[in-house]
Amino acid sequence: MGPAAAGLLTAGVGPGWVFLINAVTFGAMVYVLLAIRSSELRAQPKAPPGRGRIRAGFRYVLNRPDLIVVMLAIFIVGTFGLNFAVYIAAMARTEFGQGAGVFGILSSVMAVGSVAGALLSARRARPRLRFIFGASAAFGLACAAAAVAPTLWIFGLTLVPVGLFALTLMTSANAYVQTTTEPGMRGRVMALYFAIFLGGTPLGAPVVGWVSDAFGPRWSLGVAAAAGLIAAAVGIFWAWRYHDVRLRYDRSVPRRLRIGGAVGDGY
Structure with a gap:
C-alpha cells in the first residue's frame, strides 16, 4: 500500500513533499519499537559464545x-x-x-x-x-x-x-x-x-x-x-x-x- 499512496501523492503534491511525508512516517515505527513489551516476548535459543x-x-x-x-x-x-x-x-x-x-x-x-x-x-x-x-x-x-x-x-x-x-x-x-x-x-x-x-x-x-x-x-x-x-x-x-532428493525438516x-x-x- 505504501507505493500506491506515494504514487498518488507524487501526482497530487509533487515528489518533494512525498519525501518529507515519508520521513515523518518513520516516527510511527520508532513509537512501535519503544512500545514493545519485552516481558511478553518468547526467548529464542542463542548461539554459543566464541569465535568463528x-x-x-x-x-x-x-x-x-x-x-x-x-x-x-x-x-x-x-x-x-x-x-x-x-x-x-x-x-x-x-x-x-x-x-x-x-x-x-x-x-x-x-x-x-x-x-x-x-x-x-x-x-x-x-x-x-x-x-x-x-x-x-x-x-x-x-x-x-x-x-x-x-x-x-x-x-x-x-x-x-x-x-x-x-x-x-x-x-x-x-x-x-x-x-x-x-x-x-x-x-x-x-x-x-x-x-x-x-x-x-x-x-x-x-x-x-x-x-x-x-x-x-x-x-x-x-x-x-x-x-x-x-x-x-x-x-x-x-x-x-x-x-x-525429497527433504523434510525434523528437529527430532x-x-x-x-x-x-x-x-x-x-x-
Missing part, C-alpha cells in the same frame, strides 16, 4: 544446496530485476513522454499487483521452492510483456502482474529461508540473505540505467525479464540435478543424519 560464528553461518549455508540456490535466484532478480524506479521512470518519461504524475500513477498500479501478491502469499500454509522459481519465471515473462507494451495504458496493465510476481518471489523466498533454518543459525543466515538481497539492487541499478540510456528503456525491462528467467532456470536445473532427527544439517520441505 560468522564462519559457522557460511558453512551452514554451504551445506544447504537449497538455500544456496534460493539466495542465488534472489541475487539475480534483486540485482537486475527489482529496479522498478529506474525502468518505470524511463518508460514514463522517455518512451511515453510523461512526467512525475504519470510515474506516480504507474507506481500505484504496480502496487495493486504487489498487494495481491502479498495476500496470496499469506494464504499458503508453507513456502515451497516451486513458488519461488515459478514466480521468477512469471516475473520474467511479465517484464517481457511490459517491455513490448505499445501504449501507456497497456504498459500500466502489465505492471500489475510484475508487482504480483515480484512480491510473491520475495515473500516466498524470505519465508522459505526463515522457516527451514535451525533457530540457532537463523540470525546469521537471514543476515546473509538480506545482504545478498538488498545489496544487489544498488549494484544492478547503474547497469540497468546504463542499458536504458544506451539502448532505450524497453531494453532495461528486457534486463529484468532476463533476470527472472535466468533465476527460474537456475531453480529448474537444481530441481533436475537433485530431483531424487540427530543433526548428523540430516542432509546438509537442516532441510526444507521438498520442492
Whole structure:
C-alpha cells in the first residue's frame, strides 16, 4: 500500500513533499519499537559464545544446496530485476513522454499487483521452492510483456502482474529461508540473505540505467525479464540435478543424519 499512496501523492503534491511525508512516517515505527513489551516476548535459543560464528553461518549455508540456490535466484532478480524506479521512470518519461504524475500513477498500479501478491502469499500454509522459481519465471515473462507494451495504458496493465510476481518471489523466498533454518543459525543466515538481497539492487541499478540510456528503456525491462528467467532456470536445473532428493525438516532427527544439517520441505 505504501507505493500506491506515494504514487498518488507524487501526482497530487509533487515528489518533494512525498519525501518529507515519508520521513515523518518513520516516527510511527520508532513509537512501535519503544512500545514493545519485552516481558511478553518468547526467548529464542542463542548461539554459543566464541569465535568463528560468522564462519559457522557460511558453512551452514554451504551445506544447504537449497538455500544456496534460493539466495542465488534472489541475487539475480534483486540485482537486475527489482529496479522498478529506474525502468518505470524511463518508460514514463522517455518512451511515453510523461512526467512525475504519470510515474506516480504507474507506481500505484504496480502496487495493486504487489498487494495481491502479498495476500496470496499469506494464504499458503508453507513456502515451497516451486513458488519461488515459478514466480521468477512469471516475473520474467511479465517484464517481457511490459517491455513490448505499445501504449501507456497497456504498459500500466502489465505492471500489475510484475508487482504480483515480484512480491510473491520475495515473500516466498524470505519465508522459505526463515522457516527451514535451525533457530540457532537463523540470525546469521537471514543476515546473509538480506545482504545478498538488498545489496544487489544498488549494484544492478547503474547497469540497468546504463542499458536504458544506451539502448532505450524497453531494453532495461528486457534486463529484468532476463533476470527472472535466468533465476527460474537456475531453480529448474537444481530441481533436475537433485530431483531424487525429497527433504523434510525434523528437529527430532540427530543433526548428523540430516542432509546438509537442516532441510526444507521438498520442492
